[in-house]
């Protein structure tokens with residue numbers, strides 16, 4: 001047993017999967033759930049993601065509290081929790097952006113921010129809600145923690161142990177670097193997929209195009225099935241890094257456009273070959 005009681009704020013895909021994995025590993029005795037949607041909390045209890053739905057006061061008495069809700073909600077939720085936090089309680093999160101979450105923890109928790117361990121599991125899917133939770137979601141996947149200079153060592157060690165019990169490999173990154181990296185490899189691809197699907201859907205004759213779209217379109221746009229609320233918050237929270245990546249991608253598309261317009265077969269072949277090699281290398285080096 002790593003912690004006796006764990007409270008999950010927002011037991012959906014990410015929080016629910018954390019709970020299932022820890023229960024399966026025998027790492028936690030009781031899981032409490034807090035949320036804004038009572039019907040979803042009932043589903044979370046029926047699916048065994050949480051043992052009981054509780055209020056903020058009771059959640060604050062848990063040994064560890066995981067925030068697993070859209071990143072834009074972090075500060076407001078921590079402010080609701082702060083007056084109830086018992087001595088020694090550890091707070092952590094699973095948000096896809098880290099600098100804004102660190103700032104929110106400082107603003108809402110004051111000195112207790114030392115008990116906050118910022119985290120991000122690099123695992124998920126386009127599905128959301130309690131019904132999408134799976135005990136094996138984190139098996140063999142990375143989790144990035146972005147501890148601050150004043151993060152309590154014991155809190156960091158406990159959160160690391162919990163993720164490892166859930167099957168994940170823990171890595172540390174500085175929060176700003178985390179946000180730059182994920183702007184490029186996660187946030188930009190989601191925006192590109194949302195943009196492509198929406199652009200086609202807005203056409204008067206869009207149905208004709210969707211009717212013939214096949215596996216290439218399906219693979220490229222799977223992530224456009226993701227939670228709009230979650231991605232609105234990520235785009236706003238990681239605005240600066242995302243703007244840099246959008247500019248780089250637009251420039252890359254622009255040079256591809258020029259190669260197509262100028263019938264520059266050599267440039268197209270060079271770029272496609274380079275990209276294919278890079279992707280093959282990435283796939284081979286995936287652990």
Ligand SMILES: NC(=O)c1ccc[n+]([C@@H]2O[C@H](COP(=O)([O-])OP(=O)(O)OC[C@H]3O[C@@H](n4cnc5c(N)ncnc54)[C@H](O)[C@@H]3O)[C@@H](O)[C@H]2O)c1
Nearest residue numbers: 010012013014035036068069070071095096124125128129
């Ligand atoms: N989906 C992914 O692939 C993925 C991967 C890694 C990290 N994340 C991050 O994990 C977090 C949760 O994502 P998810 O996919 O589990 O979403 P989800 O929609 O499955 O679950 C989020 C839950 O939070 C609840 N919620 C929303 N606002 C709330 C509030 N103010 N108070 C209490 N509960 C509230 C919702 O009712 C919902 O049940 C997000 O920050 C997301 O960026 C997601």
Ligand SMILES: O=C(O)C(=O)C[C@]1(C(=O)O)C=C[C@@H](O)C=C1
Nearest residue numbers: 096121122123124125126186223
């Ligand atoms: O597989 C997916 O559907 C995901 O979107 C997972 C994904 C990703 O971009 O890889 C999405 C957001 C997260 O913060 C972490 C993982």
